Every structure is written in structure tokens, then in C-alpha cells.
Amino acid sequence: MVMKTRIAIIGAGIIGVMIARFLVEKGVNDIVLIEKNYPGSGGSFRCATGIRASFTSPEHVEMMKRSIELWPILSEKHGFTYRRDGYIWLLSEEEHVEMFKKIVEFHHRYAVPTKIITPEEIKEMVPTINTENLLAGVYDPLAGKADCFRALLNTLEYVKNKGAKVLTRTKAEKIIIKDSRAQAVETNKGVIEAEKIIVAAGYGSKKILKNSGVDIPLENLPKHALITEAYKPLFKPLLIDWSTASYIIQVLHGGFLIGANMKEKPDTIPVNRIEYLYLAVKIWSKYFKWLPYTRILRYWTGYYVMTPDHHPVIGPHSRIENLYIATGFSGHGFMMAPSVGEIMSQYILGEKLSVPIAKNLKLERFEKGKYVKEIAIFG
Amino acid sequence: MIDFSRGRKVKFYYNDKVIEAYEGESVLAALYAIGYRVFSYSPDGERPRGAFCMIGKCSSCLSMVNGVPNTRICIEPVREGLRVYSQKGFPEVPKVEEVVEAETIVLKPDVLVIGGGPAGLQASLTLAEYGLKVVLVDEHFKLGGQLVKQTHRFFGAKKFYGGIRGFNIASKLSREVMDNENIEVFLRAYAYGIFKNGYVGVAVRGEKPLNLLVRPKAIVAGVGASEKMIMFENNDLPGVMGAGGAQTLMNEYGIKPGERALVIGAGNVGLIIAYQLLQAGVKVHGIAEIMPKIGGWFVHAAKVRRYGVKIYTRHTITKAIGRDRVEKAEIAMVDEHFQPIPGSEKVFDTDLVLLAVGLQPNYAFFSQAGAVMKYIPELGGLVPLRTKYLETSVENLYVAGDASGIEEATTAFIEGEIAALSIAIKLGAGNNKTIKKREELLDYLWNEYRKSPVVMRACQGKLKATVSEEEMEKIRRGELDGI
Numbered sequence A: 001m002v003m004k005t006r007i008a009i010i011g012a013g014i015i016g017v018m019i020a021r022f023l024v025e026k027g028v029n030d031i032v033l034i035e036k037n038y039p040g041s042g043g044s045f046r047c048a049t050g051i052r053a054s055f056t057s058p059e060h061v062e063m064m065k066r067s068i069e070l071w072p073i074l075s076e077k078h079g080f081t082y083r084r085d086g087y088i089w090l091l092s093e094e095e096h097v098e099m100f101k102k103i104v105e106f107h108h109r110y111a112v113p114t115k116i117i118t119p120e121e122i123k124e125m126v127p128t129i130n131t132e133n134l135l136a137g138v139y140d141p142l143a144g145k146a147d148c149f150r151a152l153l154n155t156l157e158y159v160k161n162k163g164a165k166v167l168t169r170t171k172a173e174k175i176i177i178k179d180s181r182a183q184a185v186e187t188n189k190g191v192i193e194a195e196k197i198i199v200a201a202g203y204g205s206k207k208i209l210k211n212s213g214v215d216i217p218l219e220n221l222p223k224h225a226l227i228t229e230a231y232k233p234l235f236k237p238l239l240i241d242w243s244t245a246s247y248i249i250q251v252l253h254g255g256f257l258i259g260a261n262m263k264e265k266p267d268t269i270p271v272n273r274i275e276y277l278y279l280a281v282k283i284w285s286k287y288f289k290w291l292p293y294t295r296i297l298r299y300w301t302g303y304y305v306m307t308p309d310h311h312p313v314i315g316p317h318s319r320i321e322n323l324y325i326a327t328g329f330s331g332h333g334f335m336m337a338p339s340v341g342e343i344m345s346q347y348i349l350g351e352k353l354s355v356p357i358a359k360n361l362k363l364e365r366f367e368k369g370k371y372v373k374e375i376a377i378f379g
Numbered sequence B: 001m002i003d004f005s006r007g008r009k010v011k012f013y014y015n016d017k018v019i020e021a022y023e024g025e026s027v028l029a030a031l032y033a034i035g036y037r038v039f040s041y042s043p044d045g046e047r048p049r050g051a052f053c054m055i056g057k058c059s060s061c062l063s064m065v066n067g068v069p070n071t072r073i074c075i076e077p078v079r080e081g082l083r084v085y086s087q088k089g090f091p092e093v094p095k096v097e098e099v100v101e102a103e104t105i106v107l108k109p110d111v112l113v114i115g116g117g118p119a120g121l122q123a124s125l126t127l128a129e130y131g132l133k134v135v136l137v138d139e140h141f142k143l144g145g146q147l148v149k150q151t152h153r154f155f156g157a158k159k160f161y162g163g164i165r166g167f168n169i170a171s172k173l174s175r176e177v178m179d180n181e182n183i184e185v186f187l188r189a190y191a192y193g194i195f196k197n198g199y200v201g202v203a204v205r206g207e208k209p210l211n212l213l214v215r216p217k218a219i220v221a222g223v224g225a226s227e228k229m230i231m232f233e234n235n236d237l238p239g240v241m242g243a244g245g246a247q248t249l250m251n252e253y254g255i256k257p258g259e260r261a262l263v264i265g266a267g268n269v270g271l272i273i274a275y276q277l278l279q280a281g282v283k284v285h286g287i288a289e290i291m292p293k294i295g296g297w298f299v300h301a302a303k304v305r306r307y308g309v310k311i312y313t314r315h316t317i318t319k320a321i322g323r324d325r326v327e328k329a330e331i332a333m334v335d336e337h338f339q340p341i342p343g344s345e346k347v348f349d350t351d352l353v354l355l356a357v358g359l360q361p362n363y364a365f366f367s368q369a370g371a372v373m374k375y376i377p378e379l380g381g382l383v384p385l386r387t388k389y390l391e392t393s394v395e396n397l398y399v400a401g402d403a404s405g406i407e408e409a410t411t412a413f414i415e416g417e418i419a420a421l422s423i424a425i426k427l428g429a430g431n432n433k434t435i436k437k438r439e440e441l442l443d444y445l446w447n448e449y450r451k452s453p454v455v456m457r458a459c460q461g462k463l464k465a466t467v468s469e470e471e472m473e474k475i476r477r478g479e480l481d482g483i
């Protein structure tokens, strides 16, 4: 099979789908999405659905702020739920409170409206929480969540209706490059010739690029998550227990999703560990004494696709023409997907970037040793 | 007829009303006995839901028990002073005054048996005979599985309890298991998954909740099956019930499930349930069967026909009618594509629609364990591939009974025993006689019992699910994707 298209996007996760969405919105419909499994089967359907701009580098903050402008527009247009329900960091140690005071100052410089709140204020927003050991919280009212399933599937339906094609169960092996120009994608089902090729295949991007002679420093970091049965809405914000870097969120359909840190080696295949259930329940039953009486419905594993500076790779390749990359979201790719989709469409169509600082996120930064700097590692 | 010896009287509260019940009953049975029919509502809180499966498999009886929501009251035993509330839609988070911390216990038996139905009971007893230490867990508050509601005498060889009534076999085997010092039994104990390093997590509910971490050398999962549902308007209306659910009410608890019934499906289960309903004094309007021919045995069909029960072949149910319980039900004739023919509808005044449309093996435990599964229609759905010794592609995980594909109780006993003998041989507890015994059983199962034309279909299914040991090795190495 030889197929021809104007744009080939490898990977139908939320990133690939959003790139396609912003392209069709500008009248580019000749698009093929190449997906080795089924849409959403990578990180996108395993995520905790959290969205925030309260980061500690200008690059992250600006990209996420743009995303937060786009999320309500997308939710309205494609009919999925997005809500500004907030985030709260729960702080139980003095030094953390001091550190967060600096972070809040940084946020304010970038017009991100976080603030330090008292345990009483936390209790008001989070009924039933035990605040005994808490000194303070940090509240981000701009943060929120969206339905990760409908966000991807509805948007995909939209781009398909506009003429984009999706090839599922089709694995991209390499990109055929001639005279420093990307020309086609070789897949297990044949070759797809394209004018522009976008690699948005999560960790799979590493192998595709390597087979094409391009190195990208990605690591796959195993993560665990569980969700309980659904309950009536209890609290809106996503909560982060800062001393264990673990979070709990009541997702939009009502289940409580918990993510907690397990020690895992990068690039290993995650397995179900019973210790994870113990760890997650132990951390959060200190705050919610009802938690041990709920039923865990599902437990799954997934990956954070990490880069050395924990910032994504977004943009064109510096030496290979017509090759574009969007991966390495280091655990934040869902929230960033709308602005990434927009920026990528701007790169592809030669338009001005709506988030100028995004230019710092190209792959070449690693070759030049220009890592993105953060004021603190956080979240 | 059967005698019901009732337990001691106890009182509990339902929506703050005092309810009298008998020890040994489930909360749902006690409520059903005095006329309750609605036990929960759909997530949006709009549609009432009634009892459907009665064995903890369908979620339509989720209620709040002592502050804990989403409790399945069909497998919750009545106790003095229990406080039960109905739920409307999604519940609020549990209200707990005082946290009773679940103790964690690590157990390292030779074998973990999951499920105390005929397959699990027989497996446990055989393993214990070889001196192996067994932990047996079952989600229900009593042993016996589906056997406790079989009132008829079993066919077949005496060795496999021919001539004895199902529930009598269940109580005999349960007693033997309870008295056996090589077998430790945990009830209300749900095996939820298998984890790294071979630990199986088991959650034990009750006054003293436990977290069992069981690390056995081998596992027999005889986790049984669930009743199938079919699509029609209002199929969630209280009064639409699985045949097994009605059997549980009548045969386990001596409760009449309704006044007038329509049975859907004329396989053996449908025919038997119709007969049992008649015996319990329920009027049976008829049996609708979508196929042109009756699926069950002639003797069973003849029996219900003698009572004047009409069997409508080429008919299916098209809707249940009623506000918060079934008041009427409509059936219609179907064309060659199984589509209802307009104008052929018949409506019955009925308060029960009993679905006897088949069972589906419980596959979750095997899928989670990573066993290679196969969809086999003849066996009711997804089942793990296995060798003839019943070992799955997950080494030392064995399957037996309905979970390995729907047949009936006799084969569940036999498979339980074959799995147990294979484990005994593997763990070095057996001898040449054990091997011989296993070969004889296999011979009986495949060359005699399953040769009967009435079990042809299931037999063909089991053949499809069984691979040779060499093939299984290849499947384990990932060289073969399954057959």
C-alpha cells in the first residue's frame, strides 16, 4: 500500500488529535493519523485529567495559560465537560510553606492567581477532610479538570467529519528521509507519503526517530493509579499531599482517582503491585477516614514520558525539513494538549506563534545544552 | 417438597423501620419476603431497580449498610441491629464514626481455592486428602455456590452424587470442608487480584475486616458464572429477574418470588424454573423461546406442558410495562432475522419476567492475572485457554467449573478434582495412583460423560478452549497467540 497525504501525524493520543483539530480548523483536511493501537490507548486515557498553569518555569506557565484559555472553547465546541475546579496543595511542613510562598510570588508575576490558604479554608472547600496535621494550603482557582475520554473522542470525531483519516492498528516503523527532508512514513501496513510529518507518539517517538537517525532523550517512567466507585460530588479541587507528592481527584463521573509515587526504574514494564493499593490508601485515609470503606474499582499503570529537563519537545526539527515533533510531556501532556495543538499548527502553516516562548522547547535545546530552567521542581 | 428450617429470629432496620428476619437469610431475601421489590435506583436516581441475580453479581441491590454504601444486600447476612438504607443514584461517601482498621494477614498455604461452589469444594477436599494445606475463600456468606439452589436429584454416577438433591450435596460437602483440618475457610472474602511476586489480595468483610495476602504455590479459581441480560424496553424494571435469582428466593429461602410469571428461554434452566414456579404456587403464563425449537430436554418440556404451560417458540420479549415494578409484559413473534414481527404482539398481566437466557463465565480474575483468554460462544463467553489438566497460561493458575465454560454441576465436581489431582502431582504430593486416577477421570469426562448428545455443544466449546501442553508452552513464550 502506498498512500499520499498532505499531513501525517503519528500517534492518536490527545496530542496528535489536538494537532489535527487545529489544522482542520484552518482548512487543512488532508490529514492521516497513524495509530499503532487505538486512539487514547497510550497515556491519554490513563491520566488524572488535571489542568493547571501553576508551574515554575515561564515556558510551562505560558503554555498552560494558553491551554486554559482554549479548554472552555474546545469544551463548548466539541461537547465535553471541562471545569475550573481548582487545585490545592496540602502542606504539613514549615519549610514547604516557605518554599511555596516564593512560588506563589513567581506565579503572581505571571498572573497565575494562586494563594496560600488556611486549614479552615481548606475544610470549607473539602468537606470531611482531616486537617489536623496541616499548616496551610496553596489554592489555584484557575486550575481544573476535563473529561479525558470525551475530550479525545469527540474531538477526533470532529476532525474525521472534516475529512481527516485515522488508521488504527497501524504501526509507524520509521520516517523516510531524503536529502534532509522527511518524505514518508513507513508502517507495518505500507508507506504513507506526506508533505509534513508530525511525530506525536509518546514514548514510541523515540524508536521511530532512532530508526530514522534522530536521537531524542526520552525516558519512560512507570506510574500507578487507582479509582474508586462513583460517589456524589464531595469536593471539586484536585488535592496534592506535598510531603508524599501524591494526589487525589474526584473525577467528573464521581470516582476518586489516586496517584501516589512508587519507586520505579525508568524504561521498565510496570506490573501490578499490591503495595501500591496499601500506599495510596494509607496516604489518603489520613485525610479521609471514609476511604478504607470505599471499593477500589480499577487499578492501572501507565507512563510519564520524561525528558532531561521535564519539559516537552515541541516544534520542527532544526535540520530535517518537514519533520515536526511533539512528545516528552513529562506527566503534563493532557493539560497542555490544546496549546500544543495550536502551536504545532502554527509551525506547520508558517504562522506566528501564539505563545512565543514555546520556541525554547525545540529538540535542539538538548544538543546545545540549553535546558529549560525552573525556579523549583514542583508537581 | 422441601422443608425450610429457619434460623433464630433477628431484628434489623431498613430505612429506620424494624424488620424481622431469620438468621441465615440475606438482607435482600428478608425484605423481599415482606413485599419490598425496589432495592436501588439507576445512577441518575430516576429508574428503580429490583433484585436480579441474588448472588452479588449485578449491582442492582446496592444499599447502605451500617454507614457503608454500595453494599450488595443479596449477599449480606442479616444481623441483629443492622442499619440498612436504600440508595438513590450515586451514594454519598461512607459515614464512619469510628474506623475499624482491617488487619493484614499473610498466608502461605500450598493451594488457594477461590470459590466455594461444587468445583471449589471438590478441589479443596481432594487437595486436603493429599495432605496439602488449602485456603478456600468465597465472596458469599455461605459455601455451596449455585448448588444450594438445585432442588432436583442429580443424574449420573453415584461417585458424583447421582441420586442426591443439589442442596443436600452442598451441605454435605460444606460440612466436610469446614471440618477438615487441612482446609482454612474464609467467607465474605473476595479475591480481587493477583499481584507481583504471586500475592493474591483477598478482602474479608464483616465485624473484623481482614486484608489477606495469600501467596500459594498453586491456585484453583472456580469463580463460577453470572446470568446474562438481554435487550428490551424496561429490562431494568423490578420484577425482571434472572432465573437463578428466582431459584435463590424459592429454593434457598422459601420465598415466593411473585404471583404470575413469564419465562424467557426454553433451555433446561428455563424449563426447570417454570416447573419450580408452578410447585411454589406461581401461575406461569408461558415460556417464550426465540429459536424455532426448544433447547432443553424433552422430559423437562413434557413436565411443564402437562401443567398446561404454553411454550411460545420463535418468540421474544419486546418490553416490560409498569411504573416501579413489572405489571405487564409483551412478547412478539420473530422473523428469520430474529426481529419482532409487528402485529404479532401478545401482552400478559404479570409481575415476574424471568430471564433464563444463559450464563456467562466470570472471567475478571483470569484477565487480571494475565491469562490468555478466548471468546467461545458455546461456553457462554470469554474463558482462559487451558491444558486438559486445567492449568491456564499463567503457570500454577488452574480453572474449574462454570468459570472454565458453562456446563453443569457434575462437570464442575469433576473439573475441580482434576485440577486438584494435577496440583498434587505437580507439588510432589501424589504418586502413580494419583496419575492413574486422573487419567481415569479424564477418560470418564471426555469419553463418556461429554459424549452424551445433550451436552454436545458445551463439549465442542471445551475442546476449543483446551490446548496441548506443548502449545501452552508456546503460548507462554509468546510464540503462539492462542488458537
Ligand SMILES: Cc1cc2nc3c(=O)[nH]c(=O)nc-3n(C[C@H](O)[C@H](O)[C@H](O)COP(=O)(O)OP(=O)(O)OC[C@H]3O[C@@H](n4cnc5c(N)ncnc54)[C@H](O)[C@@H]3O)c2cc1C
Pocket: A010, A011, A012, A013, A014, A015, A016, A034, A035, A036, A037, A038, A039, A040, A041, A042, A043, A044, A045, A046, A047, A048, A049, A050, A051, A170, A171, A172, A173, A200, A201, A202, A203, A204, A205, A208, A223, A224, A225, A259, A301, A302, A303, A304, A326, A327, A328, A329, A330, A331, A332, A333, A334, A335, A336
Ligand atoms: C497515571 C497518570 C496520570 C496522569 N495525569 C495527568 C494529569 O492529571 N494531567 C496531565 O496533563 N497529564 C497527566 N498525565 C500525562 C498525560 O497522560 C500524558 O502526558 C498525555 O496523555 C500525553 O499525550 P500523548 O498524545 O503525547 O501521548 P499518548 O496518549 O501516549 O499517545 C501516543 C500514541 O501514540 C501511539 N504510538 C506509539 N508508538 C507508535 C507507533 N510506532 N506507530 C503508531 N502509533 C504509535 C500510542 O499507541 C499512543 O496512542 C498522566 C499520566 C499518567 C500515566
Ligand SMILES: Cc1cc2nc3c(=O)[nH]c(=O)nc-3n(C[C@H](O)[C@H](O)[C@H](O)COP(=O)(O)OP(=O)(O)OC[C@H]3O[C@@H](n4cnc5c(N)ncnc54)[C@H](O)[C@@H]3O)c2cc1C
Pocket: B114, B115, B116, B117, B118, B119, B120, B137, B138, B139, B140, B144, B145, B146, B147, B150, B152, B189, B190, B191, B192, B222, B223, B224, B225, B243, B244, B245, B247, B269, B272, B359, B362, B365, B400, B401, B402, B403, B407, B408, B409, B410, B412
Ligand atoms: C439458574 C441456574 C440453574 C442451574 N440448574 C442446574 C441444574 O439443574 N443442574 C445442574 O447440574 N446444574 C445446574 N446449574 C449449574 C450449576 O449450578 C453450576 O454449573 C455449578 O454450580 C457451577 O459450579 P462452580 O463451582 O463452577 O461455580 P458456582 O457454583 O457458581 O460457585 C462459584 C463461587 O465462587 C464465588 N466467587 C466468585 N468470584 C469470587 C471471587 N473473586 N472471590 C471469592 N469468591 C468468588 C461465588 O460467590 C460462588 O460461591 C444451574 C445454574 C444456574 C445459575
Ligand code: FES
Pocket: B050, B051, B052, B053, B054, B055, B056, B057, B058, B059, B060, B061, B062, B072, B073, B074, B075
Ligand atoms: S448484586 Fe444483588 S441482586 Fe444482583
